[in-house]
Amino acid sequence: MTQAGSDAILARMMSLHPKVIDLTLDRVWRLLGAVGNPQTRLPPVIHIAGTNGKGSTQAMIRAGLEAKGDRVHAYTSPHLARFHERIRLAGTLISEPALTEVLDRAYAANGPDPITYFEITTVAALMAFAETPADWTLLEVGLGGRLDATNVVDPALTIITPVDLDHQSFLGDTLAAIAGEKAGILKRGVPCIVGLQHDEALEVIEDRAARLGAPLLAHGQHWHVRRERDRLVFEDETGLLDLPLPALPGPHQIANAGIALAALRHLGTDEAACEAAVTQPSWPARMQRLTTGPLVDLAAPAELWLDGGHNPAAGRALAATLAALPRRPTHLICGMLNTKDIAGYLAPLAVEVQSLTALSIPDEANTLPAETTAEAAERVGLTARTAPDLETALRDLAALGPVRVLICGSLYLAGHVLRANDGA
Numbered sequence: 547m548t549q550a551g552s553d554a555i556l557a558r559m560m561s562l563h564p565k566v567i568d569l570t571l572d573r574v575w576r577l578l579g580a581v582g583n584p585q586t587r588l589p590p591v592i593h594i595a596g597t598n599g600k601g602s603t604q605a606m607i608r609a610g611l612e613a614k615g616d617r618v619h620a621y622t623s624p625h626l627a628r629f630h631e632r633i634r635l636a637g638t639l640i641s642e643p644a645l646t647e648v649l650d651r652a653y654a655a656n657g658p659d660p661i662t663y664f665e666i667t668t669v670a671a672l673m674a675f676a677e678t679p680a681d682w683t684l685l686e687v688g689l690g691g692r693l694d695a696t697n698v699v700d701p702a703l704t705i706i707t708p709v710d711l712d713h714q715s716f717l718g719d720t721l722a723a724i725a726g727e728k729a730g731i732l733k734r735g736v737p738c739i740v741g742l743q744h745d746e747a748l749e750v751i752e753d754r755a756a757r758l759g760a761p762l763l764a765h766g767q768h769w770h771v772r773r774e775r776d777r778l779v780f781e782d783e784t785g786l787l788d789l790p791l792p793a794l795p796g797p798h799q800i801a802n803a804g805i806a807l808a809a810l811r812h813l814g815t816d817e818a819a820c821e822a823a824v825t826q827p828s829w830p831a832r833m834q835r836l837t838t839g840p841l842v843d844l845a846a847p848a849e850l851w852l853d854g855g856h857n858p859a860a861g862r863a864l865a866a867t868l869a870a871l872p873r874r875p876t877h878l879i880c881g882m883l884n885t886k887d888i889a890g891y892l893a894p895l896a897v898e899v900q901s902l903t904a905l906s907i908p909d910e911a912n913t914l915p916a917e918t919t920a921e922a923a924e925r926v927g928l929t930a931r932t933a934p935d936l937e938t939a940l941r942d943l944a945a946l947g948p949v950r951v952l953i954c955g956s957l958y959l960a961g962h963v964l965r966a967n968d969g970a
Contacts, residue, residue, distance in 0.1 A: 551642065551643075551646035552629060552630075552642060552645045552646045552649055553629075555646065555649040555650055555653055556629060556649065556663075556667070558653060559649070559653060559663050559666050559667065560663050562656065562658075562659075562660060562661050562662070562663075562666065563660045563661055563662045563663075563665075568662055569689070569690060569693035569694070570693055571693055571695070571697065571698065573659070573660065573661045573662070573665055574661075574665050574668070574669060574695045574698055575698065576659070577652070577655060577656050577659075577661060577665070577666065577669045578669060578672070578698060580655040580656070581651065581652065581655045581669065581673055584669075584672045584673045584675070584676035584677070585672050585676075585698045585699050585700075586700075587676040588619075588672065588675050588676055588683045588699065589619060589675070589679075589680045589681055589682055589683045590681075590682055590683065590701075590702040590703075591682075591683045591684075591685055591699045591700070591701040591702060591703075592607065592682060592683070592684050592685065592701060592702065592703045592704075592705065592809065593685045593687070593696065593697075593699060593701040593703075593704045593705070593731050594684065594685065594686050594687060594704075594705040594707065595687040595690075595691040595694075595704070595705070595706050595707070595728045595730075595731045596687075596705070596706050596707025596708055596709060596728060596741065597707070597708060597709050597710040597711075597724070597728075597857065597859060598707060598708055598710060598798075598855070598857070598859050598860055598863065599707040599708060599741065599798070599801070599802045599805070600622075600686050600687065600707050601622055601686065601829055601832065602794055602799060602802045602827070602829050602832055603705065603707055603741075603802045603805045603806050603809075604620060604622060604684050604686055605794070605827035605828065605829040606792070606794075606802065606803060606806035606807075606823040606824060606827045607684060607806045607809055607810060607823065608620055608634075608684055608827070609822050609823050609825075609826040609827040610806065610810045610815055610819040610820060610822050610823030611681070611682055611810070611813075611815070611819065612637055612822075613818065613819045613822030613823070613826065614815060614816070614818070614819045614822075616680075616681040616682055617636040617637055617679065617680040617681050617682075618634070618636070618637055618680060618681065618682045618683075618684060619634060619635060619636060619675045619678070619680045619682065619683040619684065620633075620634040620683075620684040620686075621633060621634075621668070621671050621675070621683075621684065621685050621686055621696070622686045623664065623686065623688050624957055624958075624961075625961065626830055626831055626854070626957060626960055626961040626964050627961055627964045627965045627968065629645070629667075630642070630645055632667070632671065633645065633670075633671045633674055633675075635674055635675070635678045635680070636678055636679065636680040640674060644674065645674075648670045648671075648673050648674045649667070649670050651670075651673065652666055652667075652669050652670040652673060653666070662695075664688050664689075664695055665695045668688070668695040668696055669695070672698075683699075685699060685701075687728075687731065690724075690727040690728065690730070691727050691728045691729065691730040691731040692726070692727050692728075692729075692730020692731070693727075693730070694730075694731075697730060697731055700733065700736075701731075701733060701736055702736070703736065703737055703738070703739065703809060703812065703813070704731050704732055704733065704736055704737070704738040704739070704760075705738065705739045705740075705741075705805060705809060706728050706729065706731070706738060706739070706740050706741065706743075706751060707741045707802070707805060708741050708742055708743060708801070708859065709721060709724055709725045709728050709743055709744070709747040709751075710724075710744075710857065710858065710859035711724065711857065711858060711859075711887070711890075720746075721744050721746040721747045722746050722747065722749070722750050724747070725743070725746070725747035725748075725750040725751055726750050726754070728747075728751070729750060729751045729754040729755070732751075732754055732755055732758050732760045733758065733760065734758045734759055734760065735758070735759050735760060735761075736760055737760065737761045737762075737763060737812060738751075738755060738760055738761070738762050738763070739763050739805055739808045739809045739812065740762055740763065740764040740765060741765050741801060741802075741804070741805045742765045742766065742801050742804075743764075743765070748764070752764075763782075763808055763812060765801070765804060765805070765808075768782060768783065768808075769781065769782040769804065769807075769808045769811075770782075770804075771800060771801065771803065771804030771807065772800070773791065773797075773800050776791060777789065777790065777791065778790065778791050778792065778800060778803060778824060780803075780804060780807045780808075780820075782808065782811055784811060787807065787817060787820055789807075789820065789821050789824050789825075790821065790824060790825050791824070792824045792825075792827075793824065793825050793826065793827060794827060794829055794832060794833070795833045795835075795867060795871075796832075796833050796863060796864075796866065796867035796870070797863070797866045797867060797870055798863035798866065798867070803823070803824050806823050806824075807820050807823060807824075810823055830852075830960075830964065831852050831853060831854040831957060831960035831961075831963075831964065832853060832854065832855075833851065833852075833853045833864070833867050834851065834852045834853070835849070835850070835851055836850045836851065836852055836963075836967060839967035839968065840966070840967060841936070841937075841940060841963065841966055841967040842967065844937060844940045844941060844944065845940045845943065845944050845951055846944060847944070847947060847948045848940075848943055848944050848946070848947070848948060848949045848950065848951045849874070849948070849949070849950045849951065850940075850951050850953070851950065851951065851952040851953070852952070852953050852954075852960055852963055852964070853952060853953070853954045853960070854954075854956065854957035854959075854960040855891075855954065856882060856883070856886050856891060856955055856956050856957065857886065857887065857890070857891060858887055858890030858891055858893075858894075860891065861890065861891035861892060861893065861894045861895055862894045864894075864895060864952075864954065865894035865895050865897070865898050868895070868898040868899070868952070869898055871950075874948075874949060874950045875900050875946070875949040875950065876898060876899045876900060876949065876950040876951075876952060877899060877900055877901045877902070877903070877943050877946070877949055877950070877951050877952070878895065878899050878901070878902040878903065878928075878951075878952050878953075878954055878955075879902075879903045879905060879933075879936065879939045879940070879943070879951060879952070879953045879954070880892070880902050880903070880904055880905065880919055880923070880953075880954055880955040881904070881905040881906060881907040881913060881914070881916070881919065881955050881956055881958075881959040882907075882913075882914045882919055882955040882956050882959075883907070883910070883912045883913060883914060883956055883958065884912050884913065884914045884918075885912065886914070886955075886956075888914065888918075888919060888922045889922050889925065889926055891955070892922060892923055892926050892928065893926045895928075896923075896926045896927040896928050899928065899952075900929065900949075901928065901929045901930065901931070902919075902920070902923040902928045902929070902930045902931075903930070903931055903932070903933050903939040903942070903943065904916040904917070904918075904919035904920040904923065904930060904931070904932045904933070905919075905932070905933060905935070905936060905939060905959070907956055907958050907959045907962065908935070908936075908962050909962070910956075910958050910959075913958075916932040916933070917932055919932075919955075920932050936953075936962070936963065936966065
């Protein structure tokens with residue numbers, strides 16, 4: 547089969563429900579029943595919610611488990627270049643024939659009934675996981691937690707990464723409200739690893755955990771992580787780990803590594819697996835240095851970097867990452883969705899970069915117009931301009947010499963970049 551097989555089915559799935567986001571579990575439970583309830587036949591599930599760091603944390607846990615020989619399913623969203631990235635079966639991205647077959651079965655079982663794209667594709671992923679032998683299932687929440695389509699499992703462990711403001715129109719406009727949605731993945735008696743939280747969010751998580759009798763292993767209480775010179779030091783009740791710094795760049799990856807290590811230690815993994823968790827993960831578009839490809843050639847002699855963070859917390863983390871890199875004039879190419887807090891994202895970056903070139907995200911209906919992005923950048927103190935397309939922006943910045951160019955602001959823009967740089 548060709549990739550057009552899965553693409554055609556995915557396109558049909560987009561038409562089954564007019565709303566892209568419509569948080570409820572009724573449609574998911576209906577379809578799960580129609581396909582034999584695959585969620586009851588999964589390898590042990592680790593369910594991961596939070597605002598930032600879910601993907602990086604998942605990647606580290608997977609690297610640690612695979613280093614000790616375990617077979618690991620992994621589910622994440624959104625994809626960057628192609629849908630197959632969302633479903634990893636026993637360590638390998640799902641094949642085109644397997645994806646087409648499971649999507650086709652899910653679509654046929656659903657019939658004409660309303661269901662969102664994320665809901666039906668999540669059910670398809672659970673079907674694939676249930677039918678493929680593995681030792682673990684890593685399940686990343688799509689949005690929120692309580693009413694997310696992934697919240698249909700009986701997990702062995704839950705994880706809540708740092709909670710911050712994002713998706714307020716769906717999850718609430720306070721940290722407490724958002725934390726309540728994230729804490730919706732907690733299950734009675736099931737342990738939960740909790741990353742560093744604002745006090746307001748932690749109080750909500752602790753209250754729900756107490757009501758459910760769900761043991762918490764929380765940052766700053768049950769485990770600690772820090773950087774000491776050029777090493778990562780992790781401590782919990784079983785002792786101390788002295789490890790290399792995370793391979794994923796940025797100071798915020800210390801905190802993500804701590805969550806992953808707390809999870810792996812809870813699961814009883816050894817020090818070698820913990821070291822692999824921090825040294826061996828790969829997670830595209832999270833402060834990723836692009837080193838080959840047509841866009842890299844176009845940007846030369848500039849360095850080319852890519853990051854998909856898109857909320858104020860991600861902006862702060864990105865600014866801290868830039869501050870920790872060797873000093874070099876840095877210029878942003880930025881495109882964002884019209885649902886995001888652009889000023890909150892850009893304000894921390896204004897002190898670290900020299901300019902911003904704004905783009906409209908290609909082929910994205912919800913893109914913020916380039917002109918609006920540029921105006922917001924100027925309001926937070928950035929020198930800003932617009933470009934008609936990515937290639938023009940790169941050519942203009944390449945003329946500045948060996949500077950650093952960072953493409954940022956949206957995972958949808960990051961996906962466009964990766965496809966263009968692969969020549970796709």
